[in-house]
Amino acid sequence: MSQDPKSPVGRRGLILILSSPSGAGKTTLTRSLVEERAGALSISVTTRPKRPSEIEGKHYHFIDVEEFKAMRDRDELLEWAEVHGNFYGTPRKPVERTLASGQDMVFDIDYQGTRQVRQKLPDDVVTVFVLPPSFKELKARLERRAEDAPDVIAKRLANARVEMERWVEYDYVIVNEDLGKSFQSLKAIQTAERLKRDRLVGLSDFVEGLLSEKLD
Numbered sequence: 001m002s003q004d005p006k007s008p009v010g011r012r013g014l015i016l017i018l019s020s021p022s023g024a025g026k027t028t029l030t031r032s033l034v035e036e037r038a039g040a041l042s043i044s045v046t047t048r049p050k051r052p053s054e055i056e057g058k059h060y061h062f063i064d065v066e067e068f069k070a071m072r073d074r075d076e077l078l079e080w081a082e083v084h085g086n087f088y089g090t091p092r093k094p095v096e097r098t099l100a101s102g103q104d105m106v107f108d109i110d111y112q113g114t115r116q117v118r119q120k121l122p123d124d125v126v127t128v129f130v131l132p133p134s135f136k137e138l139k140a141r142l143e144r145r146a147e148d149a150p151d152v153i154a155k156r157l158a159n160a161r162v163e164m165e166r167w168v169e170y171d172y173v174i175v176n177e178d179l180g181k182s183f184q185s186l187k188a189i190q191t192a193e194r195l196k197r198d199r200l201v202g203l204s205d206f207v208e209g210l211l212s213e214k215l216d
């Protein structure tokens, strides 16, 4: 349970999931949130090759297909999916540890993984779908990022249409045009979700105490 020492009411940690088509900006948004210490980032395992700018253990744990399948078969993944031709999965243990300590956990995963996590932890999951302002801008962002080969970018753009249709399954949608505004929206979502009555612990006792307080 997360507890502000000055507050008589605590709260359970929540899982904040961001999904989007490739290039819409979910990684940028999740990393900004984690930099503000608003939660711990879930580091996925993946079989995709490392991008030039990526660091093992910080962006992903890069593993081979054999290792991935072994982890999956040992039930060490909370969820997993094949995305753009590679395997991705969320290691279960760090999530359990973080939630037990009352911290929030931020996930950058696709819609298939989101469905699995929602099914397993329905009370603790808040989902946000990030859309680009236009398809043209999505393509431009992938090209400007300059981390993927042209055939990889083409595949991701081809998959984007199917992915974008999944927006209806999410609690919130952010159209990421202005990054600063999108980040403010994301923080507003997290703040509101943290305050939900069902997530607060010790509220009944607190209110009982309030009602039994005697005024002089």
Ligand SMILES: Nc1ncnc2c1ncn2[C@@H]1O[C@H](COP(=O)(O)OP(=O)(O)OP(=O)(O)O)[C@@H](O)[C@H]1O
Pocket (backbone or CB within 6 Å): 020, 021, 022, 023, 024, 025, 026, 027, 028, 029, 141, 142, 144, 145, 176, 177, 178, 179, 180, 182
């Ligand atoms: N609002 C924005 N305006 C302009 N550029 C942006 C905006 N948001 C993100 N970007 C840039 O777009 C590129 C793609 O963003 P990012 O890597 O966060 O996307 P993503 O959705 O996580 O993609 P992927 O699924 O491929 O990892 C990055 O270069 C990022 O700096």
Ligand SMILES: Nc1nc2c(ncn2[C@@H]2O[C@H](COP(=O)(O)O)[C@@H](O)[C@H]2O)c(=O)[nH]1
Pocket (backbone or CB within 6 Å): 018, 019, 020, 021, 022, 044, 045, 048, 079, 080, 081, 083, 084, 088, 089, 090, 108, 109, 110, 111, 112, 113, 114
């Ligand atoms: N179901 C899961 N999807 C994941 C996970 N980690 C990342 N992803 C999604 O894969 C695509 C591609 O990511 P990229 O880093 O190769 O650009 C993107 O939609 C991610 O959200 C995971 O653990 N499980």
